Ligand SMILES: Nc1ncnc2c1ncn2[C@@H]1O[C@H](COP(=O)(O)OP(=O)(O)OP(=O)(O)O)[C@@H](O)[C@H]1O
């Protein structure tokens with residue numbers, strides 16, 4: 572992956588303006604403190620990444636430094652916590668949890684989670700806390716424009732290549748879910764610790780989801796009016812909560828758009844901000860539902876999309892093949908996923924209004940890019 576040098580490309584950190592030379596000198600000063608004496612680090616910044624994701628900032632950098640073997644260059648990515656003044660997507664954001672989840676998942680599995688390195692917790696260096704992780708080579712299924720629109724490496728791949736990507740991606744979930752004693756090892760991810768109560772991990776995740784919706788429509792600095800669709804869905808979810816008390820490590824934002832690939836196999840599993848404890852169906856439904864959302868958006872634009880790719884049936888079959896575990900019915904989880912996507916769209920839409928990029932829509936439900944899918948789903952379950 573060759574990135575243009577920052578001097579050639581204006582640096583654009585999502586939603587913030589920060590001077591690249593300032594960032595470079597601050598990172599250099601920080602690394603001089605963090606690395607052993609005599610390391611004499613030199614930092615080269617590369618262009619920021621805007622393609623995928625909406626809630627964090629990602630900075631690509633090389634660090635040249637001296638160690639026992641002489642002068643060497645390491646390739647890193649800095650994951651920077653979003654600024655709280657920029658209409659954040661999440662009501663709370665815990666970079667420490669992401670760091671720990673990544674560190675442990677990399678240590679405890681064969682899943683390609685990038686190794687995490689140094690953590691800057693104070694926020695004094697870049698204005699927000701961040702950590703450095705190893706930089707991985709690979710390509711990402713695009714979010715913008717969605718890969719389902721066509722004209723990209725995944726859409727244009729052969730059926731065999733797409734099949735391989737599905738199988739190896741679903742296998743990532745199975746491997747993460749197989750970590751023993753996750754409830755103990757990853758206890759810090761339990762939503763209970765953020766004040767969300769409930770008898771089971773799933774109940775606590777649902778309480779957290781409602782909290783997110785209520786914050787987006789009432790508690791945040793910038794809010795939107797309540798959404799009839801979301802309220803209908805949340806009421807139904809609460810009345811029909813599955814009985815599962817499973818607590819595996821749930822990656823959270825388990826989408827193919829949060830993986831990097833080489834030769835149609837994952838080389839990096841990124842984006843751990845939604846990691847939690849709960850039933851394996853949370854991740855399994857999410858990987859399929861994210862694709863349904865992208866397909867829906869393609870369909871709204873009368874594009875063919877990829878209707879046979881990552882279908883719920885395929886995900887369930889591949890999951891069972893990889894793990895030996897038969898998934899429970901995913902319907903409840905799809906409604907849960909739809910609300911989760913709804914919260915993301917509420918916040919990203921609110922942010923677009925805040926930055927003057929769009930006019931406020933006439934009704935809150937118009938924020939939902941997956942609205943037809945959301946409505947169909949609620950009608951199907953009789954919500
Ligand atoms: N360790 C890494 N090595 C190489 N590239 C990376 C690495 N981490 C992130 N990237 C690049 O940055 C992009 C965005 O990363 P990521 O999905 O972690 O954050 P995000 O999507 O911007 O944030 P969020 O989804 O939280 O809004 C990835 O698609 C990838 O291109």
Ligand SMILES: [Mg+2]
Nearest residue numbers: 623624829842
């Ligand atoms: Mg992402």
